[in-house]
Amino acid sequence: MNNRSRVRFNINDCVHVYYKDSSCRECINICPIEDVLSQDDYKIILNAEKCVSCGACVGACPSEAFSLDGFELERFYRDFLSQKENVLSCKINLPCLTVLNVEYIVAIILEKKEDLIFDTGHCSKCFVGDLLEEINKKVEEANYILEKLGVENRAVIRELSLEREEKKEKERRAFLKNFGKAAAGITFWALMPRVSSFEEVKEQPKNIVEEKVGIPKRKILIEALKNQNTDYSDVKLEVDKISFTSDKWIDNTKCTNCSVCYNVCPTGALKAGAERLKILFEPKLCIKCKVCHDVCPEDCLHLKDTLNVNTFLNETEVLAEHVIIPCEECLVPFSYKGDTTLCPRCRELEDEIRDLLKIGE
Structure with missing residues (x-):
């Protein structure tokens, strides 16, 4: 087997395709190996030769542009729910604990109705680098959400240092004799069945206004929340304490209805209302990439200070409403604020002329 990375990056799902100057660098920030992920202009570049396929980027990417060849998160989730075990370990069932994001962690605990154990016993000796801080962050955020939801169960960190049984360990050692250097330290991949590589996604022009990114992990969380048959009307989450979604408001006195925000929203969380006179927002689709703000x-x-969970699950909010009238000077339609019948451009031109007259005096 060669050293080719199992990590796949679909550039068409990256938020930088929707706005090249996006501030999102989640994948680069979490990657434990130097020079595996970098940014060239708007493009995220994956160096497959150095990648060890830990999957940390998969758990960090808000738009799910990263995936792992041979490991499907949703399938793992469904299988894990059907099993009695409640322990996650890089030596048993995950390539790395960081491959799960907060949405999956919360969903698992809600559905299994028991604590979820994170075995961090191998983290300090892990050759790919110390990702324990990132694991702790995810656990802390998940537990904050569970507490607000009134759920007793928690994500729990324990240094169990679990290993597979001796027979499989011997098989692993035999396998590793011929295994590539880059991934040789990851037991999980050594025990995974060999899968055929598929071609990298080729870059093709994308209509960012029409083609939005789907987010399967969000569907998983929503499904788990609704399965609890709980009234979330009074449950509020502090937006600065959650990483994967938000709630917003628009200063309607400043908004010009230019349409840029919802045209470049990667998931369609922001969209136009009837006759494009409203700006609508669905928190359940927001990935908190902040492209719209940028x-x-x-x-x-x-950003609002809090997000109501019932709003997150069920509501589409009206962030702004506009009355469009023609400018009395140039006749170009603009968003009327009740103060002047001149469009912003004509007002700006009027101010410039006024300033020139003052200089002339």
Whole structure:
């Protein structure tokens, strides 16, 4: 077997395709191996020769642009729910504990109705680097959400240092004799069945206005929350304590209805309302990438302090409503705020002329 990485990166699902100057660098920040992931202009570059296929980028990417050849998260999730075990370990059932994001962690605990144990006994000796801090962050965030939901069970970190039984360990050692250097330290991959590589996704032009990113992990969380048959009307989460979604508000006095924010929203969480006179928002689709904030020319999009869980699950909010009238000077339609019948451009031109007249005086 060669050293080729099992990590797959679909550039078309990366938020940088929707806005090249996006501030998102989650994959680069979490990667434990130097120079595996980098950014060239707007493109995230994967160095497959150095990648050890730990899957940390899979758990970190908000738009699920990364995946692992031979390991499907949703299938793992379904299989894990059907089993009696409640322990996650890099030596038994995951390539690395960081491959799971908070949504999966919360969903597993809600559905299994028991504590979920994270075996971190191997983290300090892991050759790929210390990812324990990232594991702790995810566990802390998941437990915050569970506490707010009124759920007693928690994600628990324990140094169990679990290993597979002796027979499989011998098989692993025999396998590793011919295994590539880059991934030789990851027991999980040594015990995975060999799978055929598939071609890298080829870059093709993408209509970012029409083609939005699907987020399977969000469907998993929503399904788990709804399966609890609980009234979440009074449950609020502090937006700065959750990493995967948000709630927003728009300063309607500044918004010009330029449409940029919802045109570049990667998931369609922001969208136009009837006749494009409203800006709508679905928190259940938001991935908190903040692309909409980055592109807003008037800086009128803001995060709310809290997110109601019932709103997250069921509601589409109206963030802004506009009355469109023709400018009395140039006749170009614009969003009327009740103060002037001149469009912003004509107002700006009027101000420039006024300033020139002052200089002339």
